[in-house]
């Protein structure tokens with residue numbers, strides 16, 4: 001599956017989390033900023049890794065950075081700010 005299509009599997013919530021990871025926030029900081037529990041953020045991060053087909057956060061951030069450069073080609077994730 002193409003990377004862009006994988007990115008489109010993410011829920012808006014998961015994309016928000018991923019954006020925070022791109023900005024260098026830790027899971028703890030994301031939990032505090034989003035007013036949710038750390039376990040919830042960790043679960044969402046695991047879901048992101050699974051959907052993107054990567055096994056760590058650094059790889060997920062790399063995918064997200066690449067996605068942002070190619071976002072103009074996306075057909076199904078227009079709701080994401082470019």
Ligand SMILES: [Zn+2]
Pocket residue numbers: 007067070071072074077078080
């Ligand atoms: Zn996109």
